[in-house]
Amino acid sequence: MSENTKKSDKATVLECRQLSSGYDDATVIDNINIQITEGQVFGILGKNGMGKSTLLKTIMGFLKPINGEIYYADQPIGGLEPQVLARRGIAYIPQEAAIFQDLTVEENLRLGLPSDRLLPSGMEKVAAYFPIIPQRRKQFAGTLSGGEQKMLLMARALMSDPKLMLVDEISEGLQPTMVENITQVLGQVAAKENTSVLLVEQNVRLVTRVAHSVALLEIGRIVQEMQLDDGADNELALTEMMRV
Amino acid sequence: MNYLFLDIITTAAILFIISSGLLIIFGVMKVINFAHGVFLTIGGYSSLVVTRFDWDPWFSMPLAFVVGCLLGAFIERAILRFLYHRPLDAILATWGLGIVLGQLIIIAFGREVQFADRPVSGAVELLGAFYSQYRLLLIIFAVLVAAAMWLLLKGTRIGLQTRAVIMNEPLARGLGINSSRVRLITFSFGAGLACLAGAFITPLSSVDPNMGLPWLVSAFMLVLVSGNSFLALAIACLVLGGAQVLASTYINPIIGGLTIAVLAALLLRLRPKGFAYD
Amino acid sequence: MTRFIGGVEADHGYLVLPLHVRFRAVCILTALALIVVLIGPFVLDPYTQSVLVRAFLLAVTALTVDLLWGTTGILTFAQGAFFGIGAYAAGLMFTHVGYTAGTVLFALLAAITVSMLVAAFVGWLAFWQGATSLYVAVVTLVLPIVVVQLIYSGGSFTGSSSGLVGFDAPSLSMSGWFWFTGTLMVLLTACAWVFIRSDYGRMLNAIRDNETRNRYLGIPTSHIKITLMMAMAALASMAGFIYACVGTIVAPEHAGFVFGTELVIYVALGGRGTVLGPVIGTIGLEWASAYISSILPFVWTIIIGTIFVVVIVIMPEGLLPPIWRTLSKKLPSRLAKAAKGKGAITFYPLAESDIKTFPANMSQPALDLSSVTKRYGHLKVLQGIDIAVMPGELVGIVGPNGAGKTTLMRCISDGLERSSGVIKVNGKDIGQKSPAAITTLGLGRSFQNTSLFESLSVSECLRLARYRHWQPSKTDTADRIGLPTAAMEVLESTGLTSQLDGKVNNLPHGMKRALELTMVLSLEPNVLLLDEPTAGLTKADRLMIGNILTDLQTRLGLAIVLIEHDFDFVKQVCSRLVVLHRGELVLDGEVQEVVNSDLVQEIYSGHVE
DSSP: OOTTSOOOOSOEEEEEEEEEEEETTEEEEEEEEEEEETTOEEEEEOOTTSSHHHHHHHHTTSSOOSEEEEEETTEEOTTOOHHHHHHTTEEEEOSSSOSOTTSBHHHHHHHTSSOGGGHHHHHHHHHHHOTHHHHTTTSBGGGSOHHHHHHHHHHHHHHTOOSEEEEEOTTTTOOHHHHHHHHHHHHHHHHHHOOEEEEEESBHHHHHHHOSEEEEEETTEEEEEEEOOSSSOHHHHHHHHHHO | OHHHHHHHHHHHHHHHHHHHHHHHHHHHHOOOOTTHHHHHHHHHHHHHHHHHTTOOGGGHHHHHHHHHHHHHHHHHHHTGGGOTTOHHHHHHHHHHHHHHHHHHHHHHHOSSOBOOOOSSOSEEEETTEEEEHHHHHHHHHHHHHHHHHHHHHHHSHHHHHHHHHHHOHHHHHHTTOOHHHHHHHHHHHHHHHHHHHHHHHGGGSOBOTTTTHHHHHHHHHHHHTTTTOHHHHHHHHHHHHHHHHHHHHHTOHHHHHHHHHHHHHHHHHHOTTTTOOO | OOOOEEEEOOOOSSOOOOHHHHHHHHHHHHHHHHHHHHHHHHHSOHHHHHHHHHHHHHHHHHHHHIIIIIITOOOOSOHHHHHHHHHHHHHHHHHHTOOOHHHHHHHHHHHHHHHHHHHHHHHHHHOSTTOOHHHHHHHHHHHHHHHHHHHHHTHHHHTGGGOEESOOOOOOOHHHHHHHHHHHHHHHHHHHHHHHHSHHHHHHHHHHHOHHHHHHTTOOHHHHHHHHHHHHHHHHHHHHHHHHHHHSEEOGGGGSHHHHHHHHHHHHHHOTTOSHHHHHHHHHHHHHHHHHHHHSHHHHHHHHHHHHHHHHHHOTTOSHHHHHHHHHHHSOHHHHHHHHOOOEEEEEEOOGGGOOOOOOOTTSOSEEEEEEEEEETTEEEEEEEEEEEOTTOEEEEEOOTTSSHHHHHHHHHOTTTOSEEEEEETTEEOTTOOHHHHHHTTEEEOOSSOOOOTTSBHHHHHHHHHTTTSOOOSSOOOSEEEEOHHHHHHHHHTTGGGGTTSBGGGSOHHHHHHHHHHHHHHTOOSEEEEESTTTTOOHHHHHHHHHHHHHHHHHHOOEEEEEOSOHHHHHHHOSEEEEEETTEEEEEEOHHHHHTSHHHHHHTTTBOO
């Protein structure tokens, strides 16, 4: 991160250094440098096709970096398989096809855990954030409403006690009240559980509410970064930033 | 009439046993295993080995299953895992493998038709008809296979993980499921099931190096019309197997032998989902 | 003003030469091969000759497998069955009717007719839209099984499992057969070699690589595949026919599934898609197995099987291409350079009179949707969508992800997609038409994920896009291609002209989008469907695409529908906006009116509008 970042004594959870990635030979993201510390919510704003999802897929190991390095908990993780990273505490919430529609809510949740023995304690944790999820445990996930499906996604990620959550446009197509709910949960998770969150969004309001730092992604490059200070009208500033 | 009914049910049972190993492999790996025929043959020769050593004929079944699992695990690690992105090449590679294994069998056991001891023989009276006891037993085996599959898939964690990989593999990997391990276990299990099926059908006829081949195409077609569903497979076995019995009885056995392949191809043309619902 | 844009075709690992050079090369090689065939009987013993006669006929059959599988991507096990049909036509005719010049001709005609009809039926079964390549392979697997079972059930008429032996047939000395089959094989190989390098052959390659995209370029892929399958069936059955005449024996094995797979093995080992590889491979393996299999009967099969598996896993391109690459490095540099050649290609703007764009009928909508609905099971993705777009209108469709925008595009461009409702393009109902047929109604669709032919060069992509209007040659590669003015303009203004030789894969994202647009415009559509044409583009590129679109709309009167997320862009170019939300059309009106509506404000709350 750039020099104007406030030095903090918190441990770095994720760091990308000069990261480039894409599909086959086509570079989609280029020279990305970000650093996320414990309990930090880092927002990445950008319009469609700017490489937001590609960045998350690369960190999660679905795409191999073309260049640069990714460090997670001070270990290089570039080139590791997604299942390995998931086991090491990275929870990935993809934008599309993110739940198993034909499995029950409970089965979806079990799949997020390394062992079924953790299910009861995980359920308790989930109930605290989303009381509706345990009530629907026997229901097929495909029968949930759009908002409930997003809650299930969050719940599944939270159950595994992740150190880092990668969240891809979770607010897309949701009612404002639901966006509000999810915003609050994200904030609490970062504050209470010390989980770091890398949040990729088009929704400026959501990012303003929860993120500590924001980067703007344009055509695969980070063109601007800023710290969100309390009190300032961050939403307006960010909206202006995105317009440019 | 009663014979006909029993023939249909037992034929469906045999087809189900034969195809289930292929179905589980196809479901998880999206790969049609052309070595399936040879796996059936290996099951037959497991029975023969048991006969040669004068062991109890029932022992041929666990033996076939274990041999199949080991062989399947080896093939998956040595060959198939390189071919997941090339499903058509996987067909060819498994077929080539089938040729090699078939020749090895010929070298080891010779070309001639041989007979293995049967665990059960004779006929029983059922519904006013005398019927082969072993064929009736196959119905129970089919039910056992189906029940075992159901328990494994629905009742165990690895079963849940397998279903997740079938439905959406990238998502499953993102949740920490080792899909490579799931594939290994699935292929190994499917191969074991195929060899077991070979041991099951051996008492119906004889053992020879090509005994698996005639079953191969029927099994493919049944799997293709069933999608990923064991229930659809059961229905397909009943309907198409029934058609086969009827055609063999009322037209001639050769037409009967073609029924499954032709009907399934036409069915897929008209209804690409086949017997799969949803 | 006439502008020409030139470039050199990308090298695809095989020779890309101008026709006259290529023609001369083929002639020289063919003549050499023919001389070898001519000398053969003088130096080879009769047994070797008979082995090679069989090998030549199998090589012809393997060639048909290569054109279907290697070139077009249809994995087929059925060519053995067509070979068998030809063989049995000869065997049955000569056994039951007798051998005269008349029966020879009649049997040959019957063999070819029957196998073409069977191929047409198999093609109908196999090549419906959406059939997976796996399904196609399995259908071709069923055919030999059916044919063999029919032979078995024919009793003494077909000779059942022992086949037919000892009938009178056209007889030649072994040397005579050697010359006849050898010449036939060499000539057919030469034809195939020229064919797969022609524009038509490139089109078949493109179908292999991305069939769906071809459909949207107006290329009737199913039809082409069926035709190719029929032609290849005719060739294979001819080979079978000659085979029966040479040996005066036919047996069910000659039609069987195992024989069909053997052919595929030969092609895979030789090098799929190379023509020469499969031919050389077949002859070499047949010759080797004739000698070795008698010494080491079981081990030989194991060796072949093992090599086959290893080749498939480790070097799927087969044995010839790596050998060729090694050899070509050792060629004198002058020859190697000649082999690289200059396949220069020029693009020029078409005269107005050559452009076949549908005459815009200003009084009727160019695109008319009424109550279009799409369901997946119980889930309604689109509900009763009504939109009419007049010529010269530029309509933007907006809405959050999952609102059904792309589904709507799919419903318009593919007649099988929607669950109910009527869609008319230029006044014509699209019914259940395929994407290729809808393209001929005047519709052009671009894709959200640039689904281009990644392995092709830019100029090759443009060639493909022109095949709808311009029949690709089966022998030649065109060096001048006309493009509609609109496409030429995009090509020039985006700087794609300097990238014509580059692989699409290596293009920057903005260039890919521009190429996508150029390809769609090359179809000469008057209704354009564009799915997020500006996603991932810089502001400057967006501006440029916007200008091109407004120009197409105002000057050429195209009806344009575009899906967009970028409201700034939409405001800049669109004349009308449609809002989709949860599969329903919730707003349809003037741009400002829609943008300022409460509903849009709510849907997009928090987003940069």
